[in-house]
Amino acid sequence: MALSVENLKINFKTLEEFKSFKEYGLEELSMLEEFQINMVEDNASSPFYGIYYGDRLAARMCLYVKKDTDRLLPTDSGEYIEIWKLEVLPHYQHKGFGLKLVEFAKTFNLPILTKPRVKSHTFWEKMEFNPLSETSSRLLWTPPATHKKIS
Template sequence: MEQIKVEKLLVNYKTLEKFKRFKEYGNQELAMIDDLQNNIIENDSKSPFYGIYYGDNLIARMSLYEVDRKYDNYFAPPQKFLTLWKLEVLPDYQGKGYGKALVEFAKGFQLPIKTNPRINSHGFWEKMGFLKAHYEMERDLGENPLIWLPKGVKEKATNS
């Protein structure tokens, strides 16, 4: 099997055109087009977007945001963590390891990760080592976040 390469996506109009392909597949709830448009300044701006290309086609993508420790209500002691948001693989490429490659890439930063999975995706996240968070932040509004912990990091206990 070929080596899967995750790349930081440039914040530019060319990437915006590639993102439109995802929206055409009916995944408007995951469309990052608005996110990208809001971040377009220049190619060298700091991008939260990562993706995998198959040839010239962007086939998988995610947003990965670093969150400062002052907003951490998940881990003990409070620390900086990543929010993995909007992981998506085009239908023709699903089940081929591309989603897993994106998650493994995120884990490579060795920071705790929080995600809010889509409906029917819990099995994927469990295989990737994510667990249900016991301590929910008010702003998650019952979205049932899942977390992944690198070795040596402890989750905060529930306040009950």
């Protein structure tokens, strides 16, 4: 079965699907509160993306496009993407779902920041993410065309 990333609709069906994720993992990964806020605000564009396996939501993440107002990133771009709360249900882990979500985020061709969770550093290293700085817990991926040369 081919995996494809979909922009998740902000509706009650998706809210119910998100509840199955809350059963697994950390409370901070639940996304339910963020999702409910977006429902209340009637947000037309959803920051939520996911992969269905059959009729079941198997993996999801939030993607936020942000402005680099503090110029923290080692790129010339004025924007970046933050991957927030990437999560794959246990039954679907190690089957390429997380990889597919990150590859999708990379298609925006913007630098990507994330804060790795629960023993996921190896995954992010395989995806070519590096520490933002020596002291930062956040990881950064930069598209090849935006890398600055270090002098």
